[in-house]
Amino acid sequence: MVKAIEATGIAVVHICTIVPISQTVGANRIVPAVAIPYPLGDPSKTHEEEIEIRRAILQKALKALMTPIKEQTVFN
Amino acid sequence: MTYRIVHYINQFFAGIGGEEKAGVGPESRNGALGPGMAFKAVFGNEAEIVGTVICGDGYFAENMDEAGEKILKMIADFKPDAVIAGPAFNAGRYGTACGAVSEAVLKKLGIPVVTGMYPENPGVDMFRKSVYIVETSDSARGIKDAVPAMSKLIMKMLRGEPIGSPADDGYIQRGVRVNRFHDKIGAARAVDMLVKKLKGEEFKTEYPMPVFDRVPPAEPIKDMKNAVIALVTSGGIVPKGNPDHIEASSASKYGTYSIEGVQSADEVAYATAHGGYDPTYANTDPNRVLPIDVLREMEKEGMFSKLYDYFFTTVGNGTSVASSKKFGSEIGERLKKDGVDAVILTST
Structure with missing residues (x-):
């Protein structure tokens, strides 16, 4: 899906937990997530802390979308 | 002699549970379990599944290095002659785990290993170059075909018999070229192929072109x-x-x-x-x-x-x-x- 959307010329950032799978499939802009059942959260934390985690990942995603790249890039 | 084989499976095939149990860490059990029973039936007296090593797919995916090391040690403790992993069919995390475990067994223990996956499993692209992956169907319904094919291949390796081509032995292409003699020289074969193509007849290429399924990165957002x-x-x-x-x-x-x-x-x-x-x-x-x-x-x-x-x-x-x-x-x-x-x- 990432590739097919990007093929239309729209930049896509893939937020996912298993980065090697995303790389194999061919996403170009990759932001690592927290865990498979909660990529943008962490149930062991308070709600406020979770919001911070989510915001940090999404800020990285926006940064990835603004960054010129020539090849697959993981934004850690 | 009876060869000693260790089987690697996930929490689902071990009967521990489905997704709610995908977080369980590595564990080791004596003897065959789950799909191992089907392998056991095919091996007969020639080989024995001495142990089964299990890991939850979620746990493996999130702790690859640590889980891989633990699993490898559990496998080594059985002193096996060979390892089989899966088959994982089209389960992505399970396929990735089977591939990673198989590769580690080859590199660190240096004994034969075979796994099985559906060609679209992401584990195939990650590991097909280093590991023999038998082609299976996309779901566990294909276990009946997968078990004999995987057993045949692992037994060939254990007996030291030569491994045939991917088409002959049912595994996914590893990108390895093997020299062999042809009756006709390359030029003659190429002309034969061209004539068939011009006539609209079916012909088989000797070198299928790889599919480079990549999309160039889109332009970044400037504003x-x-x-x-x-x-x-x-x-x-x-x-x-x-x-x-x-x-x-x-x-x-x-x-x-x-x-x-x-x-x-x-x-x-x-x-x-x-x-x-x-x-x-x-x-x-x-x-x-x-x-x-x-x-x-x-x-x-x-x-x-x-x-x-x-x-x-x-x-x-x-x-x-x-x-x-x-x-x-x-x-x-x-x-x-x-x-x-x-x-x-x-x-x-």
Whole structure:
């Protein structure tokens, strides 16, 4: 899906937990997530802390979308 | 002599449980278990499954290095002559685990190993060059064919017999070239092929071209403050009740849902339809997969101009590459038409 959307010329950032799978499939802009059942959260934390985690990942995603790249890039 | 074989399987095939148990760490048991019983029947007296090593797919995916080391030690403790892993069919995390375990066994223990997967399993691309992966069907229904094929290959290796071509021995191409003598020289064979092609007859190439399925990176967003961003997920978040009946695995469709005015993907209105991970955390707070709440805050703060009025969702669990491509193309076309600048796609 990432590739097919990007093929239309729209930049896509893939937020996912298993980065090697995303790389194999061919996403170009990759932001690592927290865990498979909660990529943008962490149930062991308070709600406020979770919001911070989510915001940090999404800020990285926006940064990835603004960054010129020539090849697959993981934004850690 | 009877060869000693260790079998690697996941929590599901070990009978421990489904997704709710995918977080269990590595453990070791004596003898054959689950699909190992089918292997045992085929091996007869020639080989014995002395032990089974089990790990939850989620645990392995999230702790690859640590889990890999533990599993390798558990395998080595059985002093095996060979290892079989899976088959994993089209289960992505299981395939990745089987591939990684197999590769580690080859490199660190130096004994024969065979696994089995469906060609579209992401584990295939990651490990087919280093590991013999028997081609299986996409679901456990294919166990009847997978077990004899994997057994045949591992026994050949144990007996020191030469391994045939991928077509002969049923494994996925590893990108290895083998020299052999032909009756006709290359030029004559090429002309034969060309004549057949001109006549419109079927011919078989000796060197299939690899498919480079890559998309060049799109141009970055220069002016994020004025950008429209769309949210897409393969994590299966849908309006509660799953109105379009998106399948829990092998999805044949995606959903398009309005989020105009929606401030948060709360647990009252949304839930996951995904059958490939423990849904507890996503159902408690769907924002953990579809982060509408924080994106709305960022939109208000002016970090970007607007969150697109619809989100697109499907279940990325065993969903075929062909379906995913189709979904992506349709979604991309629509977003382009509506002037969306960038996409955030979340996966579980």
